[in-house]
Amino acid sequence: MQDDHDATTMLDVAARFLPVDQVLAVLEEIPSLGHTRLRLRLTGPKGWRIRIDSWPALASEQSYTKAEYRRILQRAGELGITVIPEIAAPGGMGAALASYPELGASASALDTTRELAIVTRTDWIGIAVTRPRGLDNDAIAAFQQRVGALVERNGKTVLWPNAAPDAKTA
Numbered sequence: 295m296q297d298d299h300d301a302t303t304m305l306d307v308a309a310r311f312l313p314v315d316q317v318l319a320v321l322e323e324i325p326s327l328g329h330t331r332l333r334l335r336l337t338g339p340k341g342w343r344i345r346i347d348s349w350p351a352l353a354s355e356q357s358y359t360k361a362e363y364r365r366i367l368q369r370a371g372e373l374g375i376t377v378i379p380e381i382a383a384p385g386g387m388g389a390a391l392a393s394y395p396e397l398g399a400s401a402s403a404l405d406t407t408r409e410l411a412i413v414t415r416t417d418w419i420g421i422a423v424t425r426p427r428g429l430d431n432d433a434i435a436a437f438q439q440r441v442g443a444l445v446e447r448n449g450k451t452v453l454w455p456n457a458a459p460d461a462k463t464a
Contacts, residue, residue, distance in 0.1 A: 302331040308338030308382060311356040318369050325373055332370060333420050333453075335380040336410075344379075346409050351393035360413050367415055378453055379410055380420030383441065411448035418453040419445050 303324050307317065317334075324332060336343045341354025344363055358366070370377045407419055421441055423434060438454075445452045 301327070301329040302333055302378075303327060303329045304333045304335070306335040306338070307343045308335045308340060311343060311354075314358065314362045314365060317366050321366070321370050321373055321375060324375055330374060331376045331378060333378045333380050334366075335382060335420075335422060337380075338382045338424075344410070348409060349394065360409075363413055367413070371415065376416050377414070378416055378418050378420050379414050380422055380453075381407070381410075382422040382424050383437070407445050407450065408448045411445075411450050414450070417451055419448075419450045420453040420455070421445070422455050 303320075305312070305317070305320055312320070321332065324330075336358075337352075341357070342352040343354065343357045345353040345357050345359055367377055410419060421438075423438065429437075438452075442452045
C-alpha cells in the first residue's frame with residue numbers, strides 16, 4: 295500500500311503529445327496534489343515521444359530530445375518529483391514495427407531501455423502491459439520476463455502498472 299506522500303500522477307504524452315513547456319507546467323501543479331511521482335508514458339501505438347539514438351525512426355515527429363527530457367527531469371527534481379518513464383508494450387509496439395518491420399513480433403526494440411536508463415534518474419522504468427490481439431496470458435507472461443530481464447540488465451527495476459515502486463514485482 296502506498297502512503298499519501300507516494301501518490302503518483304500519470305501523464306500520457308504518447309497518446310497526446312505536450313511540448314516541454316506544458317509538461318513543465320504540469321510538473322508545477324503536481325506538488326499541490328500531494329504527489330511525489332510522475333509516470334510519464336513515452337511510447338504507444340501513436341509513436342515514441344523520446345528520441346533513441348540507436349533506433350532513430352522510432353521517434354514520432356513530435357518527440358523530446360534527450361536534452362529536453364533532461365530539462366523535464368531537472369525541473370521535476372527541483373520540485374521533489376520522481377519521474378518514472380513508462381513504455382507501453384507489447385501492444386504499443388505498433389509504432390516500432392511500422393518503423394522497423396524487421397523486428398517482427400520480438401521485443402528487441404525494448405532494448406531502448408538502455409538509452410532511457412542512462413538519462414533517467416530513478417531506479418525504475420514503467421512498463422504498461424497492453425495486450426494486442428492474439429496474445430494469450432502465457433505469451434504476456436513470457437513477454438514480461440523478457441522485458442524485465444532487459445530492464446534489469448540496464449540497472450533498473452520494472453515498475454508494472456498499479457505497483458508501488460517499493461513493491462516486489464516478478
